[in-house]
Amino acid sequence: MNQVRAKKHLGQHFLKDQQIADKIVKALTGHNNYKKLIEIGPGTGVLTDILIEDNQYDALFWDVDRDSIAYLNEKHPSQTDRFILADFLHQRLEEYFKEPFGVIGNFPYNISSQIFFKVLDYRHQIPEVVGMIQKEVAERIAAPPGSKTYGILSVLLQAYYKVEYLFSVPPNVFNPPPKVTSGVIRLIRNDVQQLDCDEKLFFRVVKQGFNNRRKTLRNALKPLGLADEVKELPILNQRAEQLGVDDFVELTKAISSGNN
Structure with a gap:
C-alpha cells in the first residue's frame, strides 16, 4: 500500500499521533443526536480509522486529493462508498445530507476560515463541528468581545454556536510538521434559529x-x-x-x- 505524500499546495500536514486523534474524535458530543458525519480532508486516515472502527456515526470522508482517496479505498476495501473525491467548499451539501450532520477534520490551514463560512451557510443543518486548525485562528474564533483577536468569524459563529477552544497541538506530531502550533475547537449549535434582526x-x-x-x-x-x-x-x-x-x-x- 503506497503511503500518501503531503502536498504543499493543498496545505496538508498529516497527524500521526494516535492519542491526539482519539482525543479529537472523543470531542464529538453528538449534540441533537445527529447520526450523519463528514470528515473534511481525511489524508492518511488517522481520524478516519477511529470513526470507522467506532461506527457511531454514518460518516463520509471527503478529500480533494486523489492519492488520499485511493489510499483509503485500499486501506478499507469494505467501505469504499464512504470515500469521496470532493471539495467541501464547492459542494451543495443538501444533495448529500437531507438531515442534520456533524463536521470533523484536521482542516487545511489555507482554507479553514472558508470552511467555517460554509458551516455558517448550513448552520440550520450542522449541529456540531470539531476541527483542528491553526491555533491563532482557533483562538480568534473563540475570542470574547474586547479582545484584539476578536473578529468577523468570532461574532458570526458565536451568534449561532457555543464556541470552545479545547486544546493545543504541537507541530512535531504532524508529517510534515507545520511552522505553527495547532488548536482544536468545538462548535455546538445554540438555540437561536433566527436572529432578532435582518x-x-x-x-x-x-x-x-x-x-x-x-x-x-x-x-x-x-x-x-x-x-x-x-x-x-x-x-x-x-x-x-x-x-x-x-x-x-x-x-x-x-x-x-x-x-x-
Whole structure:
C-alpha cells in the first residue's frame, strides 16, 4: 500500500499521533443526536480509522486529493462508498445530507476560515463541528468581545454556536510538521434559529465594521448609507471589537429601521 505524500499546495500536514486523534474524535458530543458525519480532508486516515472502527456515526470522508482517496479505498476495501473525491467548499451539501450532520477534520490551514463560512451557510443543518486548525485562528474564533483577536468569524459563529477552544497541538506530531502550533475547537449549535434582526444585514454590518476595525463604527459603517438619526447613536462611538453579538443585533435593527 503506497503511503500518501503531503502536498504543499493543498496545505496538508498529516497527524500521526494516535492519542491526539482519539482525543479529537472523543470531542464529538453528538449534540441533537445527529447520526450523519463528514470528515473534511481525511489524508492518511488517522481520524478516519477511529470513526470507522467506532461506527457511531454514518460518516463520509471527503478529500480533494486523489492519492488520499485511493489510499483509503485500499486501506478499507469494505467501505469504499464512504470515500469521496470532493471539495467541501464547492459542494451543495443538501444533495448529500437531507438531515442534520456533524463536521470533523484536521482542516487545511489555507482554507479553514472558508470552511467555517460554509458551516455558517448550513448552520440550520450542522449541529456540531470539531476541527483542528491553526491555533491563532482557533483562538480568534473563540475570542470574547474586547479582545484584539476578536473578529468577523468570532461574532458570526458565536451568534449561532457555543464556541470552545479545547486544546493545543504541537507541530512535531504532524508529517510534515507545520511552522505553527495547532488548536482544536468545538462548535455546538445554540438555540437561536433566527436572529432578532435582518440576518443578511447583520452579516454586512459585522463584516463592514471589522473591515475598518481601527475606526469607530460611525466611520466604518459609512458605506452602508446610515440614516441621520442612526448616525447619532452612542453605540457608533465604539469600534467593532467592543460589541458582542447582542450589540450587533440591536445595531442592525436600528440601521434597518432607520433606512426604511
